Amino acid sequence: MGRVFWAADEPTAVDPAVVARQAVDKMLLRGPEIGITPKPGRTGVIGMPVYMWTATGPETYGPNTASATAGAVTVSAVAKVSKIVWSTGDGKTVVCTTAGTPYKKSYGAEPSPDCGHRYTRPSSTEASGKYHVTATSTWTIDWTGGGTSGQLTEVRDSDVDIAVAEVQVVN
Numbered sequence: 001m002g003r004v005f006w007a008a009d010e011p012t013a014v015d016p017a018v019v020a021r022q023a024v025d026k027m028l029l030r031g032p033e034i035g036i037t038p039k040p041g042r043t044g045v046i047g048m049p050v051y052m053w054t055a056t057g058p059e060t061y062g063p064n065t066a067s068a069t070a071g072a073v074t075v076s077a078v079a080k081v082s083k084i085v086w087s088t089g090d091g092k093t094v095v096c097t098t099a100g101t102p103y104k105k106s107y108g109a110e111p112s113p114d115c116g117h118r119y120t121r122p123s124s125t126e127a128s129g130k131y132h133v134t135a136t137s138t139w140t141i142d143w144t145g146g147g148t149s150g151q152l153t154e155v156r157d158s159d160v161d162i163a164v165a166e167v168q169v170v171n
Contacts, residue, residue, distance in 0.1 A: 014070045014072070014146065016075055016146030019074070019075040019145060020077055020141075020143035020145070022068035023068040024077055024143075024152055026066040026067075026068065027066045027079055029059065030060050030158075031137055031158035032054035032137050032157075033057075034053075034054060034158050034159075035051075035053040035102050035103075036133060037103040038164070040161060040162055042163070044165070045164065048109060048118070049109060049110065049112060049116050051101060051107075051116055052112070052117065052133075053102050054099050054135065060081075061099050062080035062081055063078050063079065064080075064139075073145060073146040076143065076145055077141050077143040078141065078142050079139045079140070081099070081138065081139055082139070082140040084138075085135070086117070087135075087136070088117050088119070089161075090119055090131055094115065098114045098115060099115075101113055122165050123163050124165070128161065130163050131161065131164060132161050134158070135158050137156050137157070138154075138155055139153065
C-alpha cells in the first residue's frame, strides 16, 4: 500500500525575482528634481547655454536601497539613475549619464560640462509661448538574494516650462 500525501504540504518555491519586485515597490523613486537655466518664471536667451540637472538624493538620483523577504528568501536591491533623457521642447533630445551640473553665475556663457543645450529659436514660436521640457530618468535596479541576482528597470519623469527669447541689438 502506498503513502498518501497532499501536494499542498510540499513547500512552495519562492521566486527571488518576485521578491526583488517587492523590494523595489518599497522604494520611493521619483522623476528628476529639475534644475534648469533659465529658471521657470524667468526668460533665457537664444544661443546662451542651458544647464540641466537634478538633485542627487536617494529618491531623485540614488542610490536607493530596500530589501524584502518571502519565506526563506531575502532579496536586497539598489537603484541608481543610469541616464536622464531631456526632451527640450524644441524637437531636440539630450541624453545625460550624470546628474548634470547646477549653473553658477561665474560660469557666464560657458556650456554645461555634462548636460546642456542651446535653443536656436524663441519659445514664442510655441503655442504656449514656452518650451515644455521633460526629464525622464531611467532607474537601473540591481538585486541579489535567494542564490541569484538580476536587474530591473524603472522609468520616472518630471517636467517644467521655460521661456526663451531673441535679443535684438540696436546701434
